[in-house]
Amino acid sequence: MFILGIETSCDETAAAVVSDVGERIRANIVLSQLAEHRPYGGIVPEVAARAHLDHLDGIIARALAAAGIGMGDLAGVAATAGPGLIGGVFVGVMEAKAIALARHIPFMAVNHLEGHALSPRLEAPLDFPYLLLLVSGGHCQLLVVEGVGRYRRLGTTIDDAVGEAFDKGAKLLGLGYPGGPAIERLALTGDGARFPLPRPLLGRPGCDFSFSGLKTALGRQAASLADAAGALAPRDVADLAASLQAAIGDCLIDRAAQAIALLRASWPAAKSLVVAGGVAANAALRRRLAALAAGRGLAFRAPPPSLCTDNGAMIAWAGLERLRLGLVDGLDFAPRPRWPLDPAAAPARGAGVKA
Numbered sequence: 001m002f003i004l005g006i007e008t009s010c011d012e013t014a015a016a017v018v019s020d021v022g023e024r025i026r027a028n029i030v031l032s033q034l035a036e037h038r039p040y041g042g043i044v045p046e047v048a049a050r051a052h053l054d055h056l057d058g059i060i061a062r063a064l065a066a067a068g069i070g071m072g073d074l075a076g077v078a079a080t081a082g083p084g085l086i087g088g089v090f091v092g093v094m095e096a097k098a099i100a101l102a103r104h105i106p107f108m109a110v111n112h113l114e115g116h117a118l119s120p121r122l123e124a125p126l127d128f129p130y131l132l133l134l135v136s137g138g139h140c141q142l143l144v145v146e147g148v149g150r151y152r153r154l155g156t157t158i159d160d161a162v163g164e165a166f167d168k169g170a171k172l173l174g175l176g177y178p179g180g181p182a183i184e185r186l187a188l189t190g191d192g193a194r195f196p197l198p199r200p201l202l203g204r205p206g207c208d209f210s211f212s213g214l215k216t217a218l219g220r221q222a223a224s225l226a227d228a229a230g231a232l233a234p235r236d237v238a239d240l241a242a243s244l245q246a247a248i249g250d251c252l253i254d255r256a257a258q259a260i261a262l263l264r265a266s267w268p269a270a271k272s273l274v275v276a277g278g279v280a281a282n283a284a285l286r287r288r289l290a291a292l293a294a295g296r297g298l299a300f301r302a303p304p305p306s307l308c309t310d311n312g313a314m315i316a317w318a319g320l321e322r323l324r325l326g327l328v329d330g331l332d333f334a335p336r337p338r339w340p341l342d343p344a345a346a347p348a349r350g351a352g353v354k355a
């Protein structure tokens with residue numbers, strides 16, 4: 001069975017075809033809108049929605065062609081239906097509903113976070129339950145994935161998402177967007193121990209995260225090093241990038257260790273620590289998490305970097321998993337700008353909380 005997946009919740013227009021037999025990913029086309037947003041220095045929701053509208057038909061046609069199939073071969077169509085920039089989400093959902101209606105095939109409204117959460121199962125079998133560190137541009141959460149559609153949130157950020165910490169840090173250092181890859185590259189040549197940036201919530205009870213103080217401290221440190229024209233020496237930029245990545249890594253490892261203790265107590269059957277979302281592409285972080293898991297007797301799993309950042313394959317795969325369980329949605333499903341994976345979790349306090 002072939003499933004088409006559509007992703008339009010942020011600044012990537014993406015479509016993919018996955019199959020439940022043989023090669024799982026038959027096509028995975030991601031078109032970045034970086035050029036469209038560059039003049040504005042950030043993502044402009046209206047610009048994103050219009051770009052999705054302009055490009056989505058062509059991206060879907062390319063995905064089907066790359067998979068060697070036609071619309072008539074599809075067993076279902078899935079689209080990100082939230083959370084995200086609502087204009088873009090509408091574009092993807094309307095397209096998916098139109099295909100479902102015209103082709104008389106099921107439509108699956110996929111939670112973008114569920115796409116990330118189930119993405120490791122796309123590559124190889126992975127049993128439920130597992131502990132998930134979900135780290136992206138809009139989210140930073142620790143969740144127990146009990147099954148498809150069944151999530152228990154152990155912790156979340158009380159201010160910025162971790163990807164935002166990378167992106168805002170990179171902006172402060174005069175690096176481009178997205179900041180994560182730029183920080184990671186520079187950190188390779190920098191001294192991560194040079195600047196003692198804060199580690200918010202480190203050692204505190206619970207599994208929540210906080211990153212906004214880190215960004216403020218980085219900005220102050222950078223300002224103290226800048227010359228009269230506000231410029232930083234390349235050595236300082238590299239050391240600041242490495243120090244930021246080290247501090248973020250320490251926070252994530254500390255919180256994940258707390259979550260593993262909770263997992264042990266309440267989900268003894270869980271055998272794996274999984275990291276997913278755009279920040280999971282970071283090799284230094286993956287190494288540290290792998291070491292943490294090994295030290296606690298857990299298997300460690302991370303999707304390949306191309307499946308960590310936003311893509312259609314993870315949405316198609318979540319759609320396939322849902323279809324297999326009969327979790328199909330009606331064409332009246334309304335896109336959701338906010339859509340927590342664990343509706344029972346108490347809303348996090350603090351500014352800028354996305355879920």
Ligand code: KG4
Nearest residue numbers: 136137138163178179180278279282309310
């Ligand atoms: O999952 P994603 O593509 O989009 C959201 O759902 O938010 O995540 C994008 C985020 C951006 O903040 C980007 O800077 C970060 O992932 N990111 C990275 C790396 N690659 C992407 N952060 C750290 N290291 C990386 N290599």
Ligand code: ZN
Nearest residue numbers: 136277278310
């Ligand atoms: Zn994402």
